[in-house]
Amino acid sequence: MYGRLPIAKMLAATVALTAAISAVMLSINWDGEAASTAAPKIDDLLNVMIVLSAFVFSLVMVMLFYALWKFKAKPGDESDGEPIHGNTRLEVAWTLIPTIIVLFGAGYSWSVLNDIEEPASNALTVDVFSQQYAWSFGYPGKGNAYVQGEFHVPVNRQVQFKMHSQDVIHSFWVPEWRIKKDNVPGITTTATVTPDKVGTYQLICTELCGFGHASMRAKVVVERPADFRKWVAGLTEKVPAPYMESIRQDTETNPVEPLGTGGA
């Protein structure tokens, strides 16, 4: 009975529509500027998903609009359709094929996740302190040098951010780095990133933290290692005592890592 459907033509239409949608969607840089080693990997994953999604969407569209065009009742036609109750092979197919697609997506995502969170031995540690509605930063490797509202990191070196919140939950997001992590009172959370482009970016708080949430921003400067060393040497303040206390007291989030998927 399905021989009556122009399966080949419908598939061709699906492929053509997929290609058209993908061509448009892939030509747009959705995530904005990429400035870390993780960014292109995440963008690639997104692009693969866009093509797969375009295929699924096109398939649904072609199936829907072909049916609407072909099987629309004539005016005044009060008869019923054909009493088809199902087709086991088709139903198995649209259970198994999507399962395979999403499992592929899961595997790919997992490998990207492991990749972007792979710790490096020479990583620079930066302490992040957040409170309503300001950011400040400490450099434990540089005698706990301290700076408010702005931080610098060297280019092409992995940075480990150790985050501490003093009051409510905040979230650390630099869109160009594609990295985000909540700062949670009482625990130390960690984010790993390797900036690979010199420039000035913005740190955005992305967890609702009160009326000042929208304005809770900080300046991020990625610069050449020599410039960074000069800048950090020029810092005169030290991390204040209450912040040092939170570094000592906050517990790590990962007491066990049974699946070994990398640090938080």
Place this chain on the structure above:
Amino acid sequence: MVAAIKQPGWIRGLLGTILAAAFGVGLVVVLRDISGLPIWQTEQTGYPHVVVPLITGPLGFLAGFGCFDYWLRWAAGMPTIPDDHSQHGAKSWKDYFRFNTDHKVIGIQYICTTFFFFFVGGLMAMLIRAELAQPGTQIVDAATYNSLFSTHAVLMIFVFVIPVFAGIANYVLPLMIGAPDMAFPRLNALSFWMLPLAGLLFIGSFLAPGGAFDAGWTGYAPLSTGAPLGQSFFNLGVQFAGASSIATALNFLVTIITMRAPGMTFWRMPLLVWANLSTSLLVVAATPFIAGAQFMVLLDRVLHTQFFQFAGGGDVISYQHIFWFYSHPAVYIMMLPGFGIISEVISTHARKPIFGYRLMALALIGIVVLSYSVWAHHMFVAGMFSWLRVPMMITTLLIAVPTGIKIFSWLGTLYFGKIHTYSTAMLFALAFIVTFTIGGISGVMLGMVPIDIHVSDTYFIVAHIHFVLFGGSVFTIFAGIYHWFPKITGRMYDEKLGRVHFWGTLVGTWGTFIPMHWIGMDGMPRRVADYATQFGDWNLLISICAFFLGACQLVFLYNMVVSWRFGPRAVANPWRANSIEWQVSSPPPIFNFDEIPRVVGGPYEYGVPGARHAIMAGEGAEVAKPEPAVVGQT
């Protein structure tokens, strides 16, 4: 006057509210006095003098209004007043404002109440979009803005989408399974009357000192535990909405399991019944978790417990685990009944049996089971154990499979059918397939940890939830309302206005929510009153589309109100549907059936020669012997 006070009703209800609230204040005063605390001192956020009356007052209203009369009389050894069913049915609009145990009256009460909150929440959305039309703050200050989007979400979720499905099912489901009413009519009425109380608590929080609750509908601790008094209104409103939800779900479960007409086996139930069975399974098991989470926040606020206070040994992240253990299944609580509606509408208007009926039912059950195992995908960047992310990602992506089965089965149902698109219900059902596919696709992307790390808490999320909740749930609600409008009101609605509403809503939805994906990925965080100027043009476009979308809903309101009053009389079965509710008059008789129908076949036997779903009263002689259930595969 004395008679009015003795009668259950509004006067006794208000009196009960006042007495119970006064009792609550007195209780606080006495307890504080004997504990040696200053009687009137109010802790920074605690306000026990307000919180306790907020619990006792609504209970006093319910008691005064008559929700407990039968049980209290019985418990007190007084003669109970037997239900003579004289209050069944509604003879005038005033009857909808009384305690009534008729499932059809309760269904209408639910639908009208929830749509009232839909329009209030919608107005808040308009204010939100007005503020966001330009960068900077113009209309409301940042704190009020936070209250607005929090209340908008809470009204839409807890007192619109979840209960409106309960309302539609309340009306339709007993009819569909050939039952004279729900299993527990008094519990049903009690469930309904808790709902407006929840909504009033949510809206009433704007009157609280410090403004309405403003920690988002998610109410994450410790922002919520340290928030002003309005947050307690949210904590308590959720209790009433949740209790209403749980009681209704229990009612549906018992009704579906025990009150099906003879011959209606599980595999002969319409998919709307399957959908409500699945939803109720989710509600009874998951809703206690949000009730618990909000009680813990309330206790932290009022009794100064330390559940989520890290300084007192509490665990901040555990709030999110408990909250999402309800609130992810809640997404399916807001979607599965809609799946049921779409199945009814598409099968009827395509004149075709549902393609793969059993797999459709099993997919619902699959979603129920899987939905309990995906909650932590809301927490990929929350700082929880990092090893929990990958298993949660896999289950999250797998839940797309049963959802996909449903999409493909609806499409399969259209093939070799006779598709009629004259009904607005069918237009919404078809558009739902498209919009929900997009929402599902962005959901799969969000399920992938690396993508989620980037777009979490951005406008991409806002776009996704509105595509699945507005383009998904609300489209199915409109489909359901249009589909059963003739049955419920006994009148036809205006299809021309229905089409205006449909096309406007479709264009408005896409125009409003599609660009949100883009600005989210490009760096605009959610829940902000102010944003970077680079997003100004897009936000202006979104706001214009949102106003257009809002205006289109007024067309719907006008159509419903005017058609209900003046529309042409509806015949019993205007869509020529098979299921039982269409075989009785529109609106149905007070007790639904003169004689319980006998079910002799599947619900979707369109085009099967001689097939019947049910034999109604007085029809017995026409059909010689019951048909076997023809729901298997061909």
